Amino acid sequence: MKTETIVTAIIFFGVGFLAGYIYKTERAPVVAASVVAATPATSSAAGGTANSAESLPPGHPPLDEATVIDNLQQQATANPTDPVIPLKLANYCYDKQLYELAIKWYRKSLALDPKNVNARTDLGTALFYTGRPTDAIQEYQKALEVDPNHQPTLFNLIVVYAEGTHDVREAQHYWEVLHRRNPNYPGLQRLKQELGTEAPGSKS
Numbered sequence: 001m002k003t004e005t006i007v008t009a010i011i012f013f014g015v016g017f018l019a020g021y022i023y024k025t026e027r028a029p030v031v032a033a034s035v036v037a038a039t040p041a042t043s044s045a046a047g048g049t050a051n052s053a054e055s056l057p058p059g060h061p062p063l064d065e066a067t068v069i070d071n072l073q074q075q076a077t078a079n080p081t082d083p084v085i086p087l088k089l090a091n092y093c094y095d096k097q098l099y100e101l102a103i104k105w106y107r108k109s110l111a112l113d114p115k116n117v118n119a120r121t122d123l124g125t126a127l128f129y130t131g132r133p134t135d136a137i138q139e140y141q142k143a144l145e146v147d148p149n150h151q152p153t154l155f156n157l158i159v160v161y162a163e164g165t166h167d168v169r170e171a172q173h174y175w176e177v178l179h180r181r182n183p184n185y186p187g188l189q190r191l192k193q194e195l196g197t198e199a200p201g202s203k204s
Helices: 065-078 084-095 099-112 117-129 133-146 151-163 168-181 188-194
Strands: 004-013 016-025
Touching: 065 084, 065 099, 084 099, 084 117, 099 117, 117 133, 117 151, 133 151, 151 168, 151 188, 168 188
Parallel strands: none
Antiparallel strands: 004 016
């Protein structure tokens, strides 16, 4: 079972604002290759298992972002058919809000593992955060082609249609789809209220 966490985003909608949530995979921080095994651990569907900062030797100084990125890029170059390493790099860049770089590496990972729904959804979210909601929606739709019931993707579609393209009808449609699958999905009722209208076919 994949564990997820909510990344809070303040997003504006209509004349007011919609305080929404974009779902992102929970994972431990990536650390530099000099402190981890040369061959990364096998990835789960959620995007791999990264060693946490606690694995650093006692007294080891914090590793800066450039060092981590450079080491992971070297690993990716040395292992060009392994989708796990570019995914680790994409996840690290995402967590550091380096969204353009994250997008690049999500795409490289997905070229090797195109059915990774979580990576595809995270790519869409990174695109949303860089002001490309239409591209984000395209990636979410690709994720749903692999797993039509992927609930974080459905939730993100509600948010991105509402905020990114201001298409209330589509936002309500995906609200209804997710509500049918899981009426207790975290944040779903709040989105219904903040969309300003009851989703078609739903009941209070």
